[in-house]
Structures are given as C-alpha cells and as structure tokens.
Amino acid sequence: VCLGCMHLASRLERLSPDQRRLIAEGVAYYHTLTPYKKEGLPIFPLGFASFTQPFAAGGFRSGNRVFLAVWNLDNPSGRVTIPLDGYAVSSVKVGYPKPLPTGLEMDGTSLTVTFPARFSARFLEIELKA
DSSP states (O other), X not given: OOSSOOOOOSOGGGSOHHHHHHHHHHHHHHHHTHHHHTXXXXXXXXXXXXXXXXXXXXXXXXXXXXXXXXXXXXXXXXEEEEEOTTOOEEEXXXXXXXXXXXXXXXXXXXXXXXXXXXXXXXXXXXXXXX
C-alpha cells in the first residue's frame, strides 16, 4: 500500500499463499482509504526520505485521523521513534499488514515503532483527540 497509489508489479503468480493473502489484504485496505485521501493533507514527521536513512515515514492527516506509512529501510534494531508534536494522540494501531508483529509505544509526543525484521513496513492509523 502506497500513500496515494498502488503498484502491483513483478511475478505475483510466484508468491506463496501467505504472500498472496498479504497482497489481497493490502488491496482491500487501500480501497478503504479513498474517502480519507480526498481531503488528506501530507505529513512527513521524519522529513523527506533519502536512501541513506535507516527509516522513512510519511502519510496524511484527514480530520481526526493520521494515516502513516513507516519503513525500516535497513536498520537491524528495527526501532524508530517518530515525533508527533502538535498531535493529541488518542490511539495508534496497525492498519496494514495486520497479522505481522509490530511494537507500538506512544510516549507523550512521540511514537516508537519496532519492526521484527529489516526491510519491512507498516501502515499505521492514528486517532486524534477531538
């Protein structure tokens, strides 16, 4: 799942059944975001990404929700702290992929995400206080 568009490339027929389930989940999740994307405003809490960074994060805010994609680009520790200054966070959950383990810890104005492996990503849903 990408922030604004979906890219399905490569030889999808070669994927395992578990991988195909993740693709199906991602496509379904992507379609649930359509109403939010129409009015969403972009956010980049770690700044613009570069290939030299161990992590990247970007997303959009729509009403009282923030949808945030976070990528572990190559950090063996798998732990990144994302500043969320200016947001009164009510709750955080994984939007996609749901079945994969992910550590989420909210501490004041920052969110720490722990990935189980390098080269992985999560799409998070952050609910804001009214």
